[in-house]
Amino acid sequence: MPAVSPKKPYRVGRSRTGLGLFATKPIKKGAKIVRYFGPLLDSRNKKHDAIENKYLFELNGRWTIDGSGRENIARYINHACKPNAESDVSPRKRKVVIRAIKNIEPGEEINYDYGTDYFKAYLKPIGCKCSACEKKRKKQRAEARAERLRLKAKAEKKALKKAEKQAAKAKESLKEKSQSKKKLKLNAAKGNGKLLNGHGRKSAASKSLAAKSGTPAEPREKQGRERRASA
Numbered sequence: 047m048p049a050v051s052p053k054k055p056y057r058v059g060r061s062r063t064g065l066g067l068f069a070t071k072p073i074k075k076g077a078k079i080v081r082y083f084g085p086l087l088d089s090r091n092k093k094h095d096a097i098e099n100k101y102l103f104e105l106n107g108r109w110t111i112d113g114s115g116r117e118n119i120a121r122y123i124n125h126a127c128k129p130n131a132e133s134d135v136s137p138r139k140r141k142v143v144i145r146a147i148k149n150i151e152p153g154e155e156i157n158y159d160y161g162t163d164y165f166k167a168y169l170k171p172i173g174c175k176c177s178a179c180e181k182k183r184k185k186q187r188a189e190a191r192a193e194r195l196r197l198k199a200k201a202e203k204k205a206l207k208k209a210e211k212q213a214a215k216a217k218e219s220l221k222e223k224s225q226s227k228k229k230l231k232l233n234a235a236k237g238n239g240k241l242l243n244g245h246g247r248k249s250a251a252s253k254s255l256a257a258k259s260g261t262p263a264e265p266r267e268k269q270g271r272e273r274r275a276s277a
């Protein structure tokens with residue numbers, strides 16, 4: 047952990063995403079906190095232009111500060127979408143100062159907005175971890191959870207209604223069945239005589255046939271009964 051003079055109103059400490067800069071004393075809105083400094087890179091210089099790291103601070107089309115040096119304490123300041131500080135850039139002086147845009151209390155992490163280019167290149171692909179974005183994500187998760195619960199309750203209610211409807215339908219059809227069974231029984235009772243008559247007629251015919259052919263009547267009648275049963 048890089049040491050910072052105790053006279054300064056900040057220290058380097060652990061943050062959500064690694065290291066961060068934290069206020070140790072109250073910092074008034076508008077106050078300069080720390081300078082962002084390092085070697086100046088000229089985009090017209092091929093060697094300079096080839097340098098690539100996460101701490102390049104572009105001043106304008108030509109000049110960029112390479113803030114990757116450890117003595118550049120401002121490099122420990124993390125990005126936030128709703129920050130309490132800003133980068134105050136003077137391209138002509140080729141100077142960047144981090145300034146408070148709110149009153150900052152001791153213990154608070156100091157943040158500034160890194161800008162859309164950095165955000166798109168480094169933060170969007172992994173998801174911004176600043177407190178505003180975390181809060182937003184937490185809210186979205188809670189909303190999604192509530193929506194899932196709402197849908198589940200709705201589905202359960204629907205299933206219950208369906209089951210109740212089916213049960214009522216089953217009861218109704220059972221009632222109808224038992225009623226029609228009664229009717230059938232009644233009809234069967236009425237039709238019994240006819241059925242018997244038919245049977246009687248047939249067996250009588252086979253008996254007479256048996257008599258004609260001269261074979262015993264008993265097996266013939268049995269055959270006939272079996273045939274009817276299987277039909």
Ligand SMILES: [Zn+2]
Pocket residue numbers: 126127128174175176177178179180
């Ligand atoms: Zn964010």
